[in-house]
Amino acid sequence: MSLLKRIAGGDSAAVRECIDQYGGLVWSLARRLSRTPADAEDATQEIFLALWRNAGRFDEAKGSEKLFVAMLARRRLFDRLRKTRSEPPMDSSTEILESVEWPDPGARSEASIEAEQAKRALQQLRPEHRQVLELGLLHGLTQSEIAARLNMPLGTVKSFMRRGIARVREVMNIEQYAGRADV
Amino acid sequence: MSEPGSPTPPDAAMLDLLIKQLTEDLSPEEQRTLDGMDRAVMSACALDVERAAAAISLAATAGLREFPSQTLRSRIEQDASTLFAESQITALKSFELTPVRPRPRSRASAAGWYAAAACLLLAAFGWLRSSQLSAPPTANMPSTVPSIAPPPSPTPVPPKLAEERAALLALPQAVRLNLNATKDPAAAGVSADAVWDPVTQRGFLRIVGLKPNDPRIEQYQAWIFDASRDQRYPLSAGVFDVGGNSAEVIVPLHADLPVRVAKAFAVTVEAPGGVVVPALHHVVALGAVTTG
Numbered sequence: 001m002s003l004l005k006r007i008a009g010g011d012s013a014a015v016r017e018c019i020d021q022y023g024g025l026v027w028s029l030a031r032r033l034s035r036t037p038a039d040a041e042d043a044t045q046e047i048f049l050a051l052w053r054n055a056g057r058f059d060e061a062k063g064s065e066k067l068f069v070a071m072l073a074r075r076r077l078f079d080r081l082r083k084t085r086s087e088p089p090m091d092s093s094t095e096i097l098e099s100v101e102w103p104d105p106g107a108r109s110e111a112s113i114e115a116e117q118a119k120r121a122l123q124q125l126r127p128e129h130r131q132v133l134e135l136g137l138l139h140g141l142t143q144s145e146i147a148a149r150l151n152m153p154l155g156t157v158k159s160f161m162r163r164g165i166a167r168v169r170e171v172m173n174i175e176q177y178a179g180r181a182d183v
Numbered sequence: 184m185s186e187p188g189s190p191t192p193p194d195a196a197m198l199d200l201l202i203k204q205l206t207e208d209l210s211p212e213e214q215r216t217l218d219g220m221d222r223a224v225m226s227a228c229a230l231d232v233e234r235a236a237a238a239i240s241l242a243a244t245a246g247l248r249e250f251p252s253q254t255l256r257s258r259i260e261q262d263a264s265t266l267f268a269e270s271q272i273t274a275l276k277s278f279e280l281t282p283v284r285p286r287p288r289s290r291a292s293a294a295g296w297y298a299a300a301a302c303l304l305l306a307a308f309g310w311l312r313s314s315q316l317s318a319p320p321t322a323n324m325p326s327t328v329p330s331i332a333p334p335p336s337p338t339p340v341p342p343k344l345a346e347e348r349a350a351l352l353a354l355p356q357a358v359r360l361n362l363n364a365t366k367d368p369a370a371a372g373v374s375a376d377a378v379w380d381p382v383t384q385r386g387f388l389r390i391v392g393l394k395p396n397d398p399r400i401e402q403y404q405a406w407i408f409d410a411s412r413d414q415r416y417p418l419s420a421g422v423f424d425v426g427g428n429s430a431e432v433i434v435p436l437h438a439d440l441p442v443r444v445a446k447a448f449a450v451t452v453e454a455p456g457g458v459v460v461p462a463l464h465h466v467v468a469l470g471a472v473t474t475g
Binding site for chain 1: 195198207251255267471
């Protein structure tokens with residue numbers, strides 16, 4: 001039985017396993033999408049609380065448990081970002097946008113199928129498309145901010161994001177339906 | 184989710200708006216445009232877009248195992264423990280099982296319930312009478328309703344109880360847990376823990392900050408939820424009082440029935456002498472046993 005199903009069923013032992021399993025994922029997303037380490041800690045705590053409350057909604061037919069955790073985490077993190085965008089920007093010298101190294105998910109046994117699909121799809125994109133996706137989806141920059149940072153027309157940013165997302169979506173859907181056909 | 188070959192694929196404009204919506208607010212005009220689009224296509228596409236964005240995040244973070252601090256981990260575990268405790272109270276309250284205000288039920292089941300309750304009360308009353316005959320009444324003795332278990336000694340904490348508790352804590356098979364204070368006014372500032380030995384069926388509740396009670400009006404009662412039994416009927420583990428000078432109270436726990444799998448412990452405020460089934464109107468502390 002999945003960890004989230006166990007938690008939804010009241011198995012408190014599954015809580016620790018869930019933190020072990022997904023703590024690194026949630027923290028690394030929170031760290032990239034939060035303004036300070038303290039914000040990232042608060043966000044991580046908030047995400048896990050939401051996870052405990054919503055564990056019963058996980059449906060393995062719609063994707064892996066890891067994907068569910070990532071979706072929930074991203075929703076929370078971007079909600080927090082929306083609220084803080086009205087605040088004064090941080091000192092640009094402290095704002096570090098680490099470049100994503102895109103680890104090879106296929107080499108890690110714990111990687112989800114969705115991560116492998118995304119990696120394969122992203123490898124087919126041009127570097128500038130990947131860069132736009134990184135800044136928007138992983139570092140939380142708005143499309144206007146990406147355009148300004150990369151000195152690129154806003155329409156081009158939108159187009160690059162659309163192509164990147166569409167490609168990943170296409171690979172995920174094709175393999176999902178191909179998988180069903182194999183059954 | 185849109186299948187390949189779907190007759191109405193999302194157009195670029197819809198995708199652009201859904202992607203933007205993932206990470207930032209839409210302008211009022213963009214929102215109106217999105218609202219005017221095909222809802223069925225849009226909702227399926229929105230989920231796909233969100234899944235794709237999450238998959239990209241997974242690909243970027245694959246294998247990252249770093250976790251910030253033990254402090255944060257403890258905070259997260261505490262949240263889960265509190266949430267589990269609150270869920271348990273909510274679930275138990277939904278049954279509305281209280282001998283004070285039983286919910287409407289069929290005549291047959293009500294008769295059965297009252298017969299069972301009467302038997303328990305008579306049995307307990309017999310115990311009370313024999314206790315009263317053999318010993319003079321004390322301030323902690325139930326005044327109106329018989330208790331389910333003998334009330335333990337009140338404050339100050341006798342050294343013997345503290346020693347017995349320490350000895351029990353040292354046993355490898357002992358189950359230990361913290362109880363969380365609820366939002367009940369009587370629970371303000373309360374902290375508690377419990378230890379239970381499944382072999383000897385003995386345990387101790389240690390509780391700090393509980394308000395003194397007037398045993399003529401109400402008493403505190405400890406409960407053990409046994410995972411192998413109907414969760415609507417936790418086992419009474421003792422009725423106790425808190426005196427005016429009690430900083431810390433140690434309560435011996437003992438259930439009249441065998442506790443096969445101790446799942447959770449609770450403290451409630453009940454009528455003098457305790458009750459057979461907790462009313463759960465006033466739960467002051469509750470904690471679930473964690474395993475592993």
